[in-house]
Amino acid sequence: MTLISDAPAPTSTERPVKQVHLAAHFPGVNNTTVWRDSNQASQIAFSSFTHFAQNAERGKFDFLFLAEGLRLREHKGRIHDLDVVGRPNTLAVLAGLAAVTSHIGLVGTLSSTFNEPYELARQLASLDHLSGGRAGWNIVTTFDAFHGENFRRGAFLDKADRYTRAEEFVAVARQLWDAWATDAVLADKAAGDFLAEDAIGLVDHHGPQFDVTGFPTLPQSPQGRPVIVQAGDSADGRGFASRTAEVIFSRHAGFEDGQKFYxxxxxxLAAEGRHRDSLKILPAVTFIxxxxxxxxxxxxRETALLQVSPQTAIAFLEQVWGTDLGGYDPDGPLPEIDPVSTDQGVTRGRVRxxxxxxxxxxxxxxxxxxxxLSIRDLVIRFAANHTFVGTPVxxxxxINRHVQEDASDGFVIxxxxxxxxxxxxxxxxxxELQERGVYRTEYEEGATLRHTLGLPV
Known part of the structure; x- marks a missing residue:
């Protein structure tokens, strides 16, 4: 956990004051969500998504963020009963939320491994138009054959190949988004006769991953193209982000760690011909x-005990040890046996x-x-160690200190x-953030997500 005293004091009063960017993460299907809370509601009811989105918009958040699972997790060969409650299709939920919100961005997680550029680019462009330019795409490459078994191609791609496919996927999507003139250009042309070729460019892409030839079905959206979000942390992931991403969903929430990543x-970015402000870094954080x-x-402490039940603690440990530890006392010491080395972990469907x-x-x-520390104490330390714990002040x-001292551009809450x-x-x-003058008090009317984030158009 981080308290105000853990971060160093600002070093200069002359630097321009940076604005804090915040995103809201819909509670995931995992042990960090306290399902036994009296206010807990359905994970798949639209009323839950509506409350979450409208509350985030009331807080003037830049965007809301939905994760997506392409397969139910399994643990020791069975459906993982500690965290399975279902998850609807991301694009369907975001399209619904576009109708009950007016300003907040709508970002969904979608795989570049198990989708095709033409279809996904069209779906995201549709969302961008329906929402008035508020769509974003969190690109994931989907990491294992377990998920691949749900798709006709099966198996999965090696890590390097996943990023190669993802980079070309984004390049094709951008060609499709940029190929048709904007509505404003079409309106200017409406007074006279013009050929379709004047407004619509043919996409003719032939690469190692994709062959796409055709005209997109939609003009550019109000923000030009959806905002690209990415969460990779490896060397390949950081390289991909520096070339492609506009927002990084980071896990480097500590102050010094965040500064190094930042x-x-x-x-x-400079080597890629990009400005520092063309990419926002937003670590995921929890708070109490x-x-x-x-x-x-x-x-x-009370919340952590609800998040990490005794059976959750053992299941968490089994993910590292790779074997059944059901005979161990969660309130006792760690196993003396060493982890089992295996290509297929005891838990399937969770990123390691x-x-x-x-x-x-x-x-x-x-x-x-x-x-x-007991097993449960240790798991709480790693799985339920809340990032920011303290008074609202x-x-x-x-939060403000992290942003002003370049440990982040804001956070995903x-x-x-x-x-x-x-x-x-x-x-x-x-x-409290508004009182400090580092956070908006109102959205700018008609602003797209790209404009709200301060990204280049």
């Missing part, structure tokens, strides 16, 4: 508020960020022994309940 990725710091810490389970286990044992000051997880943040933290 400096690395922003430092790559209290009237006092002590109250916030206590609420954080570690490549050396044995090293992870050794590090965890050292930490647990030094601090007297403390949290607002910490993740609540712990569905759909009310952002309510307290909107009510108590947003006014």
């Amino acid at each position: 400096s690395d990725v922003k430092g790559r 508020l209290g009237d006092t710091e002590a109250e916030a810490r206590e609420r954080s 960020h570690d490549s050396d389970p044995a090293a992870i286990a050794r590090g965890w044992r050292t930490l647990a022994e030094a601090e007297g 403390q949290v607002a000051e910490t 993740v609540g712990s309940t569905n759909p009310t997880g952002l309510d307290e943040f909107v009510d108590r933290v947003i006014p």
Whole structure:
């Protein structure tokens, strides 16, 4: 967790004040959502999405963000009963939300591995028109054969091939989005006769991944093209982001770690002919508020215990150990056995960020022994360690400090309940940011998502 005292004081009062950018993440289908909360509602009911979106818009967030799962997760060969509640199609939900919101951006996660450029570009362009220029696309490459089994091509692509496909996918999509003149150009031409070729360009792409020849079916949207969001963190992912992304959904939420990531990725842009402001970096963060710091810490502990039940703690450990640990006491010490090396993990359908389970286990044992942590305590440390814990004033000051000192351009806020997880943040933290003059008090009328984020048109 991060408190206001954990970040260094600003070093200069002469720097231009940066505006904080915030996005709202709809609670995921995982253990970080407290399903036993009294305000918990259905994960698939449109009323839940409506409350979430309209509340985020009340808080003047730049955009809302939906993840997408292409297959139900499995654990030890069975559907993972700790986190399965269903998830509807992202584009269908965003299209519905376009009708019940007016200003907030609508960003959906969609795979470049299991879609085709022409079809997806058309769907995103449609959303961009329906929403008045508020659409965004979070590109994922989908990492394993487990998901691929749901698709006709089956299997999956190697990591390097996934990024190669994704980069060409985006290039083709951009050709399709740019091939037809804007509505404004068409309106200017409407007074006289003109041929379709005057307004619509043929896309004729032939590359190693795609062969696409045809005319797009829609003119450019009000913002020209949907905003591109990306979350890759590897060397390939950072390179792809520096060439392609306009927003990075980062996991580097710590102050010093965030500054290093920010400096690395922003430092790559000049070589790509891009300005530093053409890419926004928004780490995902959680929060717990209290009237006092002590109250916030206590609420954080209580919430963490709800997020990490005893069975969740064992399941989390099994993902690293690669074997059944059902016989271990979650309130006891870590297993003395070493992780099992296997190509197919005990949990399928969840991204793994570690490549050396044995090293992870050794590090965890050292930490647990030094601090007297049980299995559940340790899992809470890694799976439910809330990013910002404190009073609304403390949290607002910490967010602002990260932005002003180049640890991020803002944050993707993740609540712990569905759909009310952002309510307290909107009510108590947003006014503090506004009072400091670093966060909008109103949307600019008619602004597209690209304009709201301060991205080049």
